[in-house]
Amino acid sequence: MDERAAWLTFSPSVVVADAQRYVYYRPSPLIDLKIRPGDPIKPGSVTDKALRLEREVAEWRDECLFGVAYFGLSVPIKETGRMKGVVTLIFPQSFASQAPFPPTASFLTVWDRERWVPIAVEDIIYLEAQNRKTFIQATGAQGLHRAPLSTIEKSLPPDRFARIHRAYIVNVHRITEIHPDSHSTFRIVMSDGSRLYVSRSYAPLLRRRLGF
Numbered sequence: 001m002d003e004r005a006a007w008l009t010f011s012p013s014v015v016v017a018d019a020q021r022y023v024y025y026r027p028s029p030l031i032d033l034k035i036r037p038g039d040p041i042k043p044g045s046v047t048d049k050a051l052r053l054e055r056e057v058a059e060w061r062d063e064c065l066f067g068v069a070y071f072g073l074s075v076p077i078k079e080t081g082r083m084k085g086v087v088t089l090i091f092p093q094s095f096a097s098q099a100p101f102p103p104t105a106s107f108l109t110v111w112d113r114e115r116w117v118p119i120a121v122e123d124i125i126y127l128e129a130q131n132r133k134t135f136i137q138a139t140g141a142q143g144l145h146r147a148p149l150s151t152i153e154k155s156l157p158p159d160r161f162a163r164i165h166r167a168y169i170v171n172v173h174r175i176t177e178i179h180p181d182s183h184s185t186f187r188i189v190m191s192d193g194s195r196l197y198v199s200r201s202y203a204p205l206l207r208r209r210l211g212f
């Protein structure tokens with residue numbers, strides 16, 4: 001039996017979305033995210049990530065998004081090579097241990113001043129997209145990684161990192177201050193003193209994630 005087909009035996013909730021909104025939802029007796037057809041796709045959800053990366057995503061999310069933690073498997077729907085939407089299977093968080101989600105990285109190695117520097121993921125403060133590569137700022141180290149930010153995002157632990165802007169991903173454990181900015185957005189201060197802008201589309205997710 002196909003691995004993804006086998007997951008259906010766990011009676012997951014089923015979500016179908018187009019490029020912007022949820023268009024179908026069937027709740028499961030085991031987990032219900034209270035999604036309504038017509039609701040906009042929540043930034044930071046597994047469905048949202050599959051749409052942005054245009055690939056299959058299998059990850060867990062905490063209760064900040066829908067009020068309940070869940071494990072999601074999102075599979076893109078493509079037509080003549082173009083993204084049309086995503087089908088997502090929703091499981092209770094306990095099923096994450098049984099699912100083959102992508103391995104997360106322990107270290108990322110960057111180039112800095114004619115040398116390679118390995119950086120432990122937990123020491124990363126933030127990551128910034130720079131000309132199809134990624135600048136990584138960490139505690140006591142920094143440098144440029146050859147992969148684009150969207151590629152590195154796939155291997156970052158989702159419980160530790162959050163996207164706050166198209167160009168930035170931050171380690172939420174390294175946020176020290178949050179300041180309101182114009183138009184319902186924020187400026188965050190990181191542990192190294194860096195001040196980063198949270199875009200409007202990601203501000204609601206950050207509020208829920210950090211509970212303010």
